[in-house]
Amino acid sequence: MALYRTEAVVLRTHNLGEADKILTLFTRNRGKVRAVARGSRRPRNHLMGVSQLFTHSGMLIFKGKNLDSISQGSIINAWLFLREDLLKMAYASYIVELVDKLTEEYDPNERVYSLLVSVFDQMQKDDLEAILTRFFELHFLRLIGLKPQLERCVGCDTVLTSAGNQLRFSPREGGVLCPNCQGGRSDALSLSQGAYQVMRWLSAANIDRLTVLQMPKPVEQEVEEMLRNFINFHLQRPLKSLEFLYTIRGTS
Numbered sequence: 700m701a702l703y704r705t706e707a708v709v710l711r712t713h714n715l716g717e718a719d720k721i722l723t724l725f726t727r728n729r730g731k732v733r734a735v736a737r738g739s740r741r742p743r744n745h746l747m748g749v750s751q752l753f754t755h756s757g758m759l760i761f762k763g764k765n766l767d768s769i770s771q772g773s774i775i776n777a778w779l780f781l782r783e784d785l786l787k788m789a790y791a792s793y794i795v796e797l798v799d800k801l802t803e804e805y806d807p808n809e810r811v812y813s814l815l816v817s818v819f820d821q822m823q824k825d826d827l828e829a830i831l832t833r834f835f836e837l838h839f840l841r842l843i844g845l846k847p848q849l850e851r852c853v854g855c856d857t858v859l860t861s862a863g864n865q866l867r868f869s870p871r872e873g874g875v876l877c878p879n880c881q882g883g884r885s886d887a888l889s890l891s892q893g894a895y896q897v898m899r900w901l902s903a904a905n906i907d908r909l910t911v912l913q914m915p916k917p918v919e920q921e922v923e924e925m926l927r928n929f930i931n932f933h934l935q936r937p938l939k940s941l942e943f944l945y946t947i948r949g950t951s
């Protein structure tokens with residue numbers, strides 16, 4: 700039987716039988732993988748810790764015919780703050796569900812793995828979970844080939860400068876429309892200069908620079924709405940974690 704060693708983050712868990720769990724993992728070198736953690740719901744089982752949602756571990760996994768099986772695991776970061784801070788947990792739940800829904804099994808993407816780990820690391824350090832989530836969305840979409848086009852008009856390919864343009868954002872066409880290309884495209888959303896600037900800035904920013912971003916609340920909400928519409932366009936059905944996030948946050 701083939702064994703492989705990898706690092707992984709737990710995206711989803713569900714119970715199997717009396718004592719097992721099936722984990723959906725995002726692994727460093729094999730992308731999304733489903734694997735069973737046998738006995739992991741028994742107290743003091745050696746896989747109990749590594750089988751918790753969000754946990755980042757090193758794992759030794761058997762490659763099974765139908766389902767892989769975790770043989771050993773050691774925790775790299777349990778990110779306990781995600782269990783103690785409900786708001787951060789809600790944002791993290793959204794992030795892992797997004798990765799789960801928009802990636803295929805055994806489609807390796809080490810940069811997605813690194814992004815996921817770095818966003819949780821950063822979330823532990825400061826209280827920028829909303830901005831970090833927007834940062835995650837923009838960079839994740841780029842890494843899976845769904846980047847919203849912000850630098851050029853999706854209608855005519857004109858390079859877009861920031862000043863003075865009345866821009867619109869079209870989830871269906873995949874990005875921003877210049878004033879000349881907006882006719883007959885009633886589904887495109889009106890996009891303020893502030894929100895446009897923030898989306899461009901976040902797309903190019905380093906994760907450790909997010910604290911310098913000053914963003915009024917309405918702009919923050921607008922950026923969230925643009926990306927929500929864009930992501931929904933690519934999903935089969937709405938994410939379950941959003942309801943939880945809106946409940947905890949008190950706003951949708």
Ligand SMILES: [Zn+2]
Binds near residue numbers: 856878879
């Ligand atoms: Zn145009």
